[in-house]
Amino acid sequence: MKQCLRCSSVNIRRSHTRNLSERILKLFFRKYYRCIDCDWRGIIKTKASFTRCYAKEYIFLQIIAVIIIIIIIYLIISFLCK
Numbered sequence: 001m002k003q004c005l006r007c008s009s010v011n012i013r014r015s016h017t018r019n020l021s022e023r024i025l026k027l028f029f030r031k032y033y034r035c036i037d038c039d040w041r042g043i044i045k046t047k048a049s050f051t052r053c054y055a056k057e058y059i060f061l062q063i064i065a066v067i068i069i070i071i072i073i074y075l076i077i078s079f080l081c082k
């Protein structure tokens with residue numbers, strides 16, 4: 001059962017991705033949820049297993065997403081300048 005990480009409510013639903021980095025995170029099988037009771041929004045990995053390790057992993061994935069975006073922009077620019 002999925003639980004809200006702020007208020008521990010089980011009254012949550014899936015949330016749509018808002019930007020490119022969230023879409024890329026979604027590719028890594030991270031799904032966003034929103035709590036209907038307290039309006040919290042974020043990623044739920046497993047039942048009540050939010051740890052500091054997970055927060056580090058989230059930052060790591062965000063950095064990878066930014067690196068991928070920079071590489072794509074670099075490739076587009078180098079392709080256009082030929």
Ligand SMILES: [Zn+2]
Binds near residue numbers: 006009037039
């Ligand atoms: Zn909540």
